[in-house]
Amino acid sequence: MVDHTTRRLPRVGALVVNWNRKQDTLECIDSLLGSTYPALVVYVVDNGSTDGSADAIAERYPAVRLIRSPENLGFAQGNNLGLASVMADGIDLVFLVNNDVIVSHDAVEWLVAGAHGHPDAGVLSPRVMLYSKPDIIWSTGGMLDDETGVATQRHYGERNVGQAEAASEIDYAVGCAMLVRTEAIRKAGLMDSRYFMYYEEAEWCRRIRQAGYKIMYSPPSEVWHKVELGDESRNDSPYYFSRNRLLFLESVGTPRKRIARIAVMDLLRSAAAHAARGRLRRSRLMLLGLLDFYFGRFGRLGAC
Numbered sequence: 326m327v328d329h330t331t332r333r334l335p336r337v338g339a340l341v342v343n344w345n346r347k348q349d350t351l352e353c354i355d356s357l358l359g360s361t362y363p364a365l366v367v368y369v370v371d372n373g374s375t376d377g378s379a380d381a382i383a384e385r386y387p388a389v390r391l392i393r394s395p396e397n398l399g400f401a402q403g404n405n406l407g408l409a410s411v412m413a414d415g416i417d418l419v420f421l422v423n424n425d426v427i428v429s430h431d432a433v434e435w436l437v438a439g440a441h442g443h444p445d446a447g448v449l450s451p452r453v454m455l456y457s458k459p460d461i462i463w464s465t466g467g468m469l470d471d472e473t474g475v476a477t478q479r480h481y482g483e484r485n486v487g488q489a490e491a492a493s494e495i496d497y498a499v500g501c502a503m504l505v506r507t508e509a510i511r512k513a514g515l516m517d518s519r520y521f522m523y524y525e526e527a528e529w530c531r532r533i534r535q536a537g538y539k540i541m542y543s544p545p546s547e548v549w550h551k552v553e554l555g556d557e558s559r560n561d562s563p564y565y566f567s568r569n570r571l572l573f574l575e576s577v578g579t580p581r582k583r584i585a586r587i588a589v590m591d592l593l594r595s596a597a598a599h600a601a602r603g604r605l606r607r608s609r610l611m612l613l614g615l616l617d618f619y620f621g622r623f624g625r626l627g628a629c
Contacts, residue, residue: 334364335417342403343424344372350424362433370407372397399521423501425551432546436504439543447509447538450498451546466495466542474570482554495542500526502548512536519623524569563607567614
């Protein structure tokens with residue numbers, strides 16, 4: 326754990342982006358405010374919510390740094406808006422947290438200890454467990470195939486029996502909970518807002534690694550995520566995964582012919598298979614994502 330007596334505590338800014346999930350966000354903030362780490366400041370970006378979220382946060386938590394956006398900027402640009410404030414305040418480490426995540430009381434303290442023990446780490450990921458089934462792992466960090474753009478989460482869906490107790494290097498930290506050094510952000514830049522959501526954290530971690538830092542999985546820090554295994558119905562995710570996978574491949578310098586081959590042989594065939602099984606909405610979203618990549622339409626679905 327962090328030795329509070331022998332050195333200056335790094336200042337941590339916990340950054341939460343909210344869009345119309347008032348109750349989840351309030352519960353997330355409650356968990357952060359219950360942290361044992363003393364040098365923690367909570368920031369919330371409200372992405373143009375219409376459910377009264379921003380007013381509820383301001384009323385209940387006057388000490389929280391609330392940043393109001395007039396529109397839904399998405400996960401990437403919403404975080405970028407918050408990061409600008411965090412970095413202007415001279416914060417050392419920023420803890421990006423989804424608003425549907427509950428943070429254990431010692432999670433931040435363990436992550437800061439991990440950052441102290443791994444000074445070459447630019448990003449550190451906690452163990453992410455399912456909120457509804459707290460003995461089931463959702464992620465212990467992500468791995469990414471630069472050749473295909475396929476991203477996978479280690480130990481996904483496994484019962485936690487101690488198989489991920491050691492710190493280890495990973496390709497990317499899942500965006501629902503990641504501690505990032507602000508010095509690494511200054512070197513690598515902010516998130517790429519074209520992604521809007523999904524794949525942005527993988528591409529960001531890749532740039533941070535290129536800037537000379539490691540991406541680390543850092544237990545025993547632990548959080549609980551309010552998702553279900555195999556749930557791909559949220560936020561038009563088939564569209565974003567389809568489009569953004571191709572955008573990621575383009576960002577790593579994959580030749581256009583290879584991207585086209587993946588688009589046809591993988592994404593197009595997968596969309597056809599879903600259509601054949603009656604999953605017409607999923608198929609349509611995948612096709613639309615593929616088309617929007619080639620037409621250069623990025624950001625929020627339907628915004629162009």
